[in-house]
Amino acid sequence: MSKPAATEAVHLPPAEIRRLQTRLLAWYRQHHRQLPWRESRDFYPVWVSEVMLQQTQVQTVVPYFLRFMKAFPTLEDLAGADPQDLLRNWAGLGYYSRARNLQKAARIVLREQGGEFPRSHREALRLPGVGPYTAAAILSIAFDQPLLALDGNVVRVLSRLFRLEGDPARSPVQEMLAAAGRQLLPAHRPGDFNQALMELGATVCLPRNPRCLLCPWSSHCEALKAGVQERLPEKGKRPDTHLSRQAAAVIRHRGRFLIRRRSDSRLLQDMWEFPGGEFSRSDLAGSLVKYLESELRLNVRLRDRLTVVKHAVTNRRITLTVYEARLNPPLPPTLSIPGARWIWLSQAGRYPLTAAASRIVQALTAEHLHRRGRPESGRRQVGLAAPLKP
DNA sequence: AATGCGGGGTG
DNA sequence: CACCCAGCATT
Numbered sequence: 001m002s003k004p005a006a007t008e009a010v011h012l013p014p015a016e017i018r019r020l021q022t023r024l025l026a027w028y029r030q031h032h033r034q035l036p037w038r039e040s041r042d043f044y045p046v047w048v049s050e051v052m053l054q055q056t057q058v059q060t061v062v063p064y065f066l067r068f069m070k071a072f073p074t075l076e077d078l079a080g081a082d083p084q085d086l087l088r089n090w091a092g093l094g095y096y097s098r099a100r101n102l103q104k105a106a107r108i109v110l111r112e113q114g115g116e117f118p119r120s121h122r123e124a125l126r127l128p129g130v131g132p133y134t135a136a137a138i139l140s141i142a143f144d145q146p147l148l149a150l151d152g153n154v155v156r157v158l159s160r161l162f163r164l165e166g167d168p169a170r171s172p173v174q175e176m177l178a179a180a181g182r183q184l185l186p187a188h189r190p191g192d193f194n195q196a197l198m199e200l201g202a203t204v205c206l207p208r209n210p211r212c213l214l215c216p217w218s219s220h221c222e223a224l225k226a227g228v229q230e231r232l233p234e235k236g237k238r239p240d241t242h243l244s245r246q247a248a249a250v251i252r253h254r255g256r257f258l259i260r261r262r263s264d265s266r267l268l269q270d271m272w273e274f275p276g277g278e279f280s281r282s283d284l285a286g287s288l289v290k291y292l293e294s295e296l297r298l299n300v301r302l303r304d305r306l307t308v309v310k311h312a313v314t315n316r317r318i319t320l321t322v323y324e325a326r327l328n329p330p331l332p333p334t335l336s337i338p339g340a341r342w343i344w345l346s347q348a349g350r351y352p353l354t355a356a357a358s359r360i361v362q363a364l365t366a367e368h369l370h371r372r373g374r375p376e377s378g379r380r381q382v383g384l385a386a387p388l389k390p
Numbered sequence: 391a392a393t394g395c396g397g398g399g400t401g
Numbered sequence: 402c403a404c405c406c407a408g409c410a411t412t
Contacts (some may be wrong), residue, residue, distance in 0.1 A: 053407040060398060060406085073396060094396025097410080131409045151407045170391085198407050207405060208401065235404085239393075267395075314395055317402095 010162045010180040019184050019219060020025065021193070026198035027216035031203070033058070041191075043117040043142040047193055050137045051129055052188040053113030054061070056093065058202065064093050077113060079106040087352040094355075096269065097289050101129030121147055142192030145308055149194040150174075153201025160205060161231035167236045172189035201272050208368060244318045247288040247291065250306055251298065253342065255365075260296075260340040272351040274322070274360055275340070284321055292325075296337055300325040307363045309356050322360055355366040 011021075032038075035058065037049035048068060052061045071089050072078040078086075079102065090099040105127040109117060117138065118124040124135035136147035148154075155168045158177050166173040186193050204211045208270045210229055212218045223229040251258045251274075260275045262268050275296060279287035285302050292298045302323040309320040327335075335342065343351070346370060 018397075050407065055395090055406055055408055057396080057399065094398085095408085097395070098408090102412060129409070137407065149407070151406065152405075155405050195407085202407080231402085238404085311397070313397075315393095328410090 009176060010164075010183070012180075013226050016220075017184060020092045020184055020217065020356055024196050024200065025186075025193065027200060028192065030198070032312045033197055036062060036069075037197075040055060041142050043138060044078075045069060047117070047134075047138050048078075048102070048118065050134045051098050052093065054098060054134065060093070064090070075106055075110055075332050078103060080108045084270070084352060088163075088350070089172065091271065091352040092355055092358065096271065103130045105130060114246040119141070119143060119145075121145075137191075137194060141324060144189065144191065144346055146185055146190045147186055149186050149198070150181060153198040153205075154194075156180060156207065156233055157197055157201045157205045157217075158221035160210075160229050161217055163223050163226060163228065163232065165232070166234060168233045186209055239315045241312075241315045241317050244278050244316045245280070245284060246276060246278045246318055246320045246358075247284045248274040248320060248322050248360070249288055249292060249300065249302070250274055250322060250364065251292075251300060251325045252325055256342040256344055258298075258337070258340055258342055259348075259353075259357070260337075262354075265341055266355050270352065271354045271357075273354045273357040276320075285323060288323060296340070297332065298337075299328040301328055306367075307360065309359045311359075318356075320356055322363070 028128055028216050035049075039047050040046075049065055052068070053066055060385055068089050071085070072081055078236065079250075083100070083103070086099055086103055087096060092247060108127060118127070119139070121139060122137050124139060130138075133149055133151050137149040137151075139145040140147050140149060155177055158164065158180055159168060161181055162176075164173060164180075168174060168177060181197075184193075199216075200215070204215050208230065212221070212224050212229065215221070218224055219227065223232050249258075256276060259272045261270060261272050261283070264268065275292060275297075276288060277291055279291070281287045289302060290298060292300055302325050304324050305320040306324050307319075309322065311318050311320070345361065345364055353361065
């Protein structure tokens with residue numbers, strides 16, 4: 001059985017290119033999703049959406065995008081925004097340096113480019129948070145520039161269409177994919193073609209169980225012909241995940257709770273959380289008490305275990321045990337702690353909380369309602385800190 | 391080229 | 402569980 005050599009460039013005759021373009025674009029016109037950032041071709045909303053969509057699924061981004069555009073409707077609003085307010089609007093979406101870089105870049109565009117987005121790929125790449133993919137996406141969608149937006153979806157679609165083997169993270173395969181994709185890209189509305197390619201990858205040419213019966217390119221797909229569509233693209237090796245045991249304290253004092261801002265931390269910088277940490281000792285509760293004493297100079301006694309939050313951060317799988325705590329007498333002369341605040345539950349929504357902290361607030365809110373004699377009603381979300389979901 | 395960076399959706 | 406997601410910055 002013959003297959004294309006990994007080093008052999010894909011070459012397409014013009015008639016084939018036209019057939020592929022026509023079929024994909026016809027499919028896209030029929031089946032594309034209505035998404036809020038497709039209502040305008042102004043670079044600002046396109047830019048915001050593309051940054052939010054970095055490593056984040058469409059479905060997740062939609063409500064964040066709507067809220068963000070309401071909070072910061074223009075480039076000027078974003079450039080002038082209070083950083084904590086910005087972070088608060090990003091909280092829960094992850095990869096928070098995206099938000100910081102977006103604001104930095106907005107200020108550069110506003111101050112140094114007179115409010116005009118760069119019109120070349122090379123210039124766009126100078127903006128923090130704008131890489132090869134994002135630059136191509138914005139310039140093709142907002143400015144009709146014929147640049148291929150090579151994202152994870154497009155890698156998958158093209159790997160299968162041309163049956164390109166080898167790890168697409170590596171440079172030779174990457175180059176072949178890009179070269180093949182550029183041949184397909186039409187001069188007219190390249191942004192629509194890019195979006196069609198990504199839409200196909202997101203809704204039809206799925207990582208597992210691709211819906212080849214619905215695919216406008218099924219009769220052209222080399223991987224399908226060979227029956228290897230599920231095996232492509234090849235995946236490189238992944239870093240092993242490791243476990244992390246963490247504990248946090250919900251310290252109640254006169255109806256309020258202590259939250260702390262993460263400073264000097266690469267991870268979740270400037271986000272707020274309930275104080276705690278990662279502990280290796282088997283005595284999780286004891287470790288937490290000692291930690292609070294040495295780190296915050298707070299002498300507490302632990303009460304109930306409130307909840308256990310399981311979540312994953314990059315390659316760590318975290319089990320976070322949450323304890324309720326009270327201060328032991330005698331109280332210190334001042335409860336003021338640098339970088340921390342005592343807040344009411346109802347004020348939680350004013351802070352950019354980590355996802356784990358949000359889950360804890362949710363649990364506290366449910367418990368609070370329960371204590372006031374209103375039984376929990378399903379998954380009802382209450383209060384400002386309710387997670388952002390459609 | 392390899393690693394770190396969040397969090398959630400999905401089979 | 403593992404894998405993936407409209408990637409980028411840093412080393």
